[in-house]
Amino acid sequence: MSARIVTRVQTESFDIAAEAARLTQGCTNIGALVTFTGLCRDEGGALATLEIEHYPGMAEAEINRAALEAASRWPLEAVLAVHRYGLMRPGEPIVLVVTASLHRGEAFAAASFLMDYLKTEAPFWKKRHLADRGPDDWVEAKAQDHAAAQKWRA
Numbered sequence: 001m002s003a004r005i006v007t008r009v010q011t012e013s014f015d016i017a018a019e020a021a022r023l024t025q026g027c028t029n030i031g032a033l034v035t036f037t038g039l040c041r042d043e044g045g046a047l048a049t050l051e052i053e054h055y056p057g058m059a060e061a062e063i064n065r066a067a068l069e070a071a072s073r074w075p076l077e078a079v080l081a082v083h084r085y086g087l088m089r090p091g092e093p094i095v096l097v098v099t100a101s102l103h104r105g106e107a108f109a110a111a112s113f114l115m116d117y118l119k120t121e122a123p124f125w126k127k128r129h130l131a132d133r134g135p136d137d138w139v140e141a142k143a144q145d146h147a148a149a150q151k152w153r154a
Contacts (some may be wrong), residue, residue: 002071003071003076003077003078003079004023004027004077004078004079005064005067005068005071005078005079006023006078006079006080006081007060007063007064007067007079007080007081007082008060008081008082008083009054009056009059009060009063009082009083009084009085010082010083010084010085011084011085011086012084013084013092013093014082014084014093014096016035016037016093016096019080019082019096019098020033020035020080020098023078023080023098023100024077024078024100027077027078027100029077029102030077030078030100030101030102031101031102031103031104032100032101032102032103032104032106032107032108033098033099033100033107034098034099034100034104034107034108034110034111035096035097035098035111036095036096036097036098036111036115037093037095037096038093038094038095038096038115039091039092039093039094040088040089040090040091040092040093040094041090042090042091043090043128045131046130046131046132047090047128047129047130047131048089048129048130048131049087049088049089049129050087050088050094050126050127050128050129051086051087051088051126051127051128051129051135052083052084052085052086052088052094052124052125052126052127053085053124053125053126053127054083054085054123054124054125055123058123059083059085059122059123059124062121062122062123063081063083063118063122066081066113066114066117066118066121066122067079067081067114069113070099070110070113070114071110073109073110073113074099074101074106074107074109074110075101075102075106076099076100076101076106076107076110077100077101077102078098078099078100079098079099079100079110079114080096080097080098080099081095081096081097081098081114081118082095082096083095083118083122083124085124087129095115095118097111097114097115097118098111099111099114113152116148116149116151116152117149117152119141119148119149120141120148120149121149125138126138126139127139
């Protein structure tokens with residue numbers, strides 16, 4: 001059986017519990033469900049909003065490709081990856097990754113793999129809008145994010 005794969009790029013927020021329930025509906029052989037939600041942080045009060053842009057069509061295809069890769073690396077029952085774009089305020093969710101498997105190890109590894117991909121490779125661009133100055137520079141992926149993603153390239 002192949003994994004159920006759901007990927008979306010959207011402006012709307014999402015309900016974590018509802019998304020997980022939809023993904024696993026009718027799947028009674030799942031022993032582990034791992035969810036990760038990335039939130040917009042305020043950077044010590046300096047950030048007013050975070051602007052996220054993407055390359056339409058390419059972003060969806062690339063996220064789907066990464067989800068399929070995760071399902072080929074680990075025995076997953078289901079994968080969900082949702083990434084938002086547009087303006088986000090501190091505290092709002094940006095990204096949701098849900099992986100479901102028979103066992104927790106595979107579900108955790110697949111979720112980590114997908115988040116490392118989304119942080120370093122997915123075609124999204126982030127611009128900070130500072131509370132005191134307005135638009136700032138585009139945000140680059142951090143060295144620690146690239147180092148984390150390296151473990152999957154072997």
